[in-house]
Amino acid sequence: MLPIKVYRDGELELPQSIMTIGAFDGLHLGHQALINRAKSRAEIYGVPFVVYTFDPPPKVYFQNQSLLTPFAEKEKFLRNMGVDYTIVASFDEHYASRSVGEFLVELRKIHPQEIWVGPNFYFGKGKSGTTQDLNMISKTFEQPVVRCSKGEVISSTRIRKLFQGNEADQAYCLLGRQLTNE
Ligand SMILES: Cc1cc2nc3c(=O)[nH]c(=O)nc-3n(C[C@H](O)[C@H](O)[C@H](O)COP(=O)(O)O)c2cc1C
């Protein structure tokens, strides 16, 4: 059974919210900066903060990449970060075929005042949806990219490669912690 305040896609309805969307595999320092930023906006407005995520992450499903953070761990981490509601979409062929318009209809159910995403965010069938599309239903903001001290962009892909290359210490640095499932 899912813990309280975790909803399947399409289930949750709210009169107001601030939200962020993403796979968030690893919940690395870039993800954490985005989530903290959106959370602080929700606190300013005094409205619930919602994270919309996918299980499995689209790249794990389509590109067979390794999973960094199983959903139960992700949910716990998000709860500790002060997320009020987590929406989790079971990501499969059927879900991925949903259009940009269908996804926006679903998001409207939680009436987001602001949507926060990172750089190069795409969604919907064939990844055809952009932040301009999100702007049609809510003001959409982009969190600036977070880089590591060497200047490289932090990403789940990079962290997976570091683990595969036995550079776990560097991976933990980008994650901001050690992973319990490693
Ligand atoms: C309704 C919907 C349909 C999607 N369809 C596809 C798809 O056909 N192919 C794909 O690679 N990703 C698809 N995605 C996943 C997105 O490309 C992307 O991974 C997701 O929006 C999370 O963003 P992030 O990867 O930046 O975290 C879809 C996402 C949504 C919400």
Ligand SMILES: Nc1ncnc2c1ncn2[C@@H]1O[C@H](COP(=O)(O)OP(=O)(O)OP(=O)(O)O)[C@@H](O)[C@H]1O
């Ligand atoms: N380094 C970063 N700085 C700021 N935002 C980021 C960063 N990395 C990802 N994001 C944002 O976090 C959300 C979730 O991204 P996603 O899960 O695709 O991360 P990723 O690390 O780029 O993953 P992958 O390498 O598997 O594509 C998206 O809105 C994305 O733009």
